[in-house]
Amino acid sequence: MESQYHQFGSSDSSSAHEEPKILSQTGNIFMSFGFNQVISSYTAIKRWSLFVGMKRIVIFVLYGLLVLLLLILLMVTGIKCTTLVQIGHNLVNQNVSILIIIGTCAEGWVSYQSHCYLLATTSVTWSKAEDLCKAHGGHLLVLNNVEELDYISKIIPVRHNYWIGLVERQHEGQWSWVDGTDLRSTPMFWDKGQPDDWDYRENGEDCGQLHGSERRKRKLLNDAECTQSYRYICEKRA
Numbered sequence: 001m002e003s004q005y006h007q008f009g010s011s012d013s014s015s016a017h018e019e020p021k022i023l024s025q026t027g028n029i030f031m032s033f034g035f036n037q038v039i040s041s042y043t044a045i046k047r048w049s050l051f052v053g054m055k056r057i058v059i060f061v062l063y064g065l066l067v068l069l070l071l072i073l074l075m076v077t078g079i080k081c082t083t084l085v086q087i088g089h090n091l092v093n094q095n096v097s098i099l100i101i102i103g104t105c106a107e108g109w110v111s112y113q114s115h116c117y118l119l120a121t122t123s124v125t126w127s128k129a130e131d132l133c134k135a136h137g138g139h140l141l142v143l144n145n146v147e148e149l150d151y152i153s154k155i156i157p158v159r160h161n162y163w164i165g166l167v168e169r170q171h172e173g174q175w176s177w178v179d180g181t182d183l184r185s186t187p188m189f190w191d192k193g194q195p196d197d198w199d200y201r202e203n204g205e206d207c208g209q210l211h212g213s214e215r216r217k218r219k220l221l222n223d224a225e226c227t228q229s230y231r232y233i234c235e236k237r238a
Helices: 002-077 081-093 126-135 146-155
Strands: 109-112 115-119 162-167 207-210 221-224 231-237
Touching: 109 146, 115 146, 126 162, 126 231
Parallel strands: 162 231
Antiparallel strands: 109 115, 115 231, 162 207, 207 221
């Protein structure tokens, strides 16, 4: 009986010793699981931070390349900021709402379809204007098509007359372009009643010009006395 008692007591004691051990192991498992979760979360956060950091670096690099390309473009095309500001100011004064492209033209010139144009602000005679244009490596404006005429009409001041490369050199009524372009291949938008070769003028009216107007519209042609002084438009290849 006593031995049985001892066996029973021994069994209870063993169970009592094993129970804390099981609880301890269970706690270790939960602690281990929680630690692994923390490690996993930390790793995920670290990876996300690295991703965000790399994304920002890529964006900064792309912006840098874009700025560099723009600077190279400005240098290649020869765009001068001062010229753009000056032209923009003139356009605002004239209520013109189009973009003038400088392109590969020299400072003070504007570009349109591989041609450069100089809009003179001084007034001279027709022959003097042609000489000045030749000195720039070009000639007075030759209007090859209606699109060119419309472009010029949009960028010059409204009220001024401008000498162009249209002249009556030899015979009355036989107009020609200074660069030899066939007159029959170009549009001729004479103003109403022009050319009239006004008899009041001693030397007649043998030089062509773009007629000034009161409002912005397509410019029309007028014949004028060549010795009169007007503004002029030079043209040359870009």
